[in-house]
Amino acid sequence: MGQRKDFLAANHGLRVARPAFVLLARANGGLGKRYGITVTKRIGNAVVRNRVKRRFRELLWDALPEAGLPDHDHVLIARDGAVGRDFAKMGDELSAALQRAREGKGDPPRRKGSHRPRKGNRK
Template identity: 40%
Template sequence: MTPPLAEEANRTTGASESFAAVSSCASYTILAKRADFLRAAQARRQGTGGFLLQARERGDGRPDIRVGFTCSKKIGNAVMRNRAKRRLREIVRAVLPGLARPGWDYVLVGRPAATISRDFAMLKADLTQALSQIHRPPRPKA
């Protein structure tokens, strides 16, 4: 049996054609080069209960948002590290498009035991709180 055309499926289920707008909201790219991770590690940091967020403004004039994920062997074996990174990728997909700033790099570093065992809703709240702290203007020095 062949699947129905998208138009037929929309008519029969009553779905609107705004699905494309929802699926295209993830407007970030993944960091891959070690140098980018090292530059982010030297910039702003915000710790949370589930992970550490490192962020920096690139200043290169490009408006794209880039994100990286890292989990060390302290997290556990490869299965545990991959699970932690999957959870971090999912909270970024859910939270980052609305709160990230263009021209910034973000790196999420998994924490041993916490990234895997923390409640998913709390991880999302951690990312929301960490982004608001990172983007808060610095306090004037006295």
């Protein structure tokens, strides 16, 4: 997974939120188990973002072969809690999130306009 259209398509799939990340899962039409990681600048500077990406990558490499959904794209979107969260705890949360996704139990879709405003746009 590496093209923007794949990430946008995954956004229309199943969504499971956890304190450190949001897991998106969507069928990809027989392309196998693929993964993607999104860490925005809101999380921190480049050093922090790269550390979060490395941690997520390791978690996914460990979990997806057995617990991942077959022929699905899996996207982890970092949340503020990802930076200092215990690695083992995030692994447990990822396993639980993948289990919920396998059962088809996603979180309700976000309402439009319910996201937090950006730092520069606060009123």
